[in-house]
Amino acid sequence: MSVSTAAPSRAVGLPLASRLAAFRTEGFPTFPILILLVLVFTAVFAEFIAPHNPEVGSLSQRFKPPAWIAGGSSTYLLGTDHIGRDVLSRLIFGARVSMIVGFTAVIFAGVLGTALGILSGYFGGWVDQVIMRITDTWLALPALTFAIFLAAIVGPSEWNIVIILGAVYWTRYARVIRGEVLSIKERDFVRLAIVAGCSKMTIMRRHVLPNVLNSAIVLATLMLGVVIVTEAALSFLGVGVPPPKPAWGLMLADGKKGLMAGYWWLTVFPGVCIVLMVLSANLLGDWLRVKLDPQLRQL
């Protein structure tokens, strides 16, 4: 194995701290921000950018390959699917679905988790016990299975998915935020606020919340990737966004119909979109984590 041939490298002698620091100092994430901006732009202006209606196809134009391949035409730049819908237009509108579901679910989970985390950490006692036991249980549940179970009960719809994803993922925020609140509430500015006669509500809102916001934002960015992959998986299984809508996960499910016939564009392009979005969110999240919140680095 390669281990036995490894010679002492130049870095091994360095103290651990500086080596880790070297790993962590990374430049401004131009690439991920650029991609996210492009995706937001296409999501907002989908109507103006998309060349065709994403939900209507013509059956005479089924399974057209991308324009640069023999048999493709420049009307359908990235080809068409099994009922003749334009893949490019569906990808563009799919960005909107992913953005809406991703952002609202992350915000929903974030607000719920942060609020419960603050309550739990600040009040302590039985409030803390109850909230944390529920958090632990939900954390113990395998997220994807749980989401599929909920989706199977309530039925497929875009907003049901948002609620389900929020309900499944709020626990991650609650755990981290509670931990932070535990240390914040012992700090002098909180004690001063108590002495000054502020109500508990005011202290939590004005003094605790602003101090945990950084962590919440970092977590939210990192959760964005998770949420988008989960949404794609749910849609792929048929319990996510309902069919005529152009969601990337749904496109992959449709693309499977043409997979064995070699219609690769139906599988490759939606997947590339998902990966680009998730990758950008992860890279941005990693960078934010280093910049905003040194305590979260170990997460």
Place this chain on the structure above:
Amino acid sequence: MKRFVLRRLGYAVLTLILLSLTIFLFVRVTGDPTVLLVEPGASRADIEALRQDLGLDRSLVVQYVGFVKDVIRGDFGRSFYYRTPVLELYLSRLPNSLLLAAAAMAFSLLIGIPSGIIAAVRVNGWWDSAGKIFALLGLSMPSFWVGLLLILFFSVYLGWLPSSGSGTVWHVLMPAFALGWYFAAAHMRLTRSSMLEVLGSEYVKLARLKGLPEALVISKHAFKNALIPVMTLAGINLVLMVNVAIVVETVFAWPGIGRLIYEGISFRDFPVVQATVLMNGSMVVIVSLMVDILYAVVDPRIRYER
């Protein structure tokens, strides 16, 4: 030690109760469960009979106790589609799921551990950067998409591997790769950071001072200790794999638990969905309990915490 085990056991039981309560309540709160539990195309009389049978006229508490009693007796009801007890169905699929998980785990460790070690030994070098890119891609590419790409390449273009089903070694390869892909990245990350920590420790310095060859220091002193957290994670991940496999099993038509859940959803076979979710959730709870207790046995410091 005894107190720690007891408390941890108490938490696990509480979690299991909350888990069953969650599933029980969600089924009932979101509407009349007879609609979910009755077979499609059932007559009005059938629905009435089932409602009586389920005791939906009684209070929620009585219903819950009955539900738990049934579960403990191993009675999860009957599948509409297969017309067999759900438990039988679950147990017949379990070996396939475990086989797939074991293959995926073997693959993820074979890739993850060596590349993690090389990345740590040559930290900030070329290997380390390649490893970072691999880890990022692993965490960003959905496993089912990896599966679809594999089918496209190895089944459609090259025609080397079967695209779906089970039975031979060739059938296992692609699903195991697709499923292990994400975990390989996670195992690589942990191996790397754990190796870095160990390489900076006093006893590794001592081993070097003694004049041991670097290869021996890494393979014997550092590697063995760095492996502990990786193996723990792998143990937990093995169970998670059975759960995450739903989408991969669907892609490859692999007859495991995940496929069972998917079939349950598509055929509106609700007893199957309910039972599999409950069983999978319980499995995660029980394994994390075992890991915690094992850890406390190995590392006395943990017992005295909290």
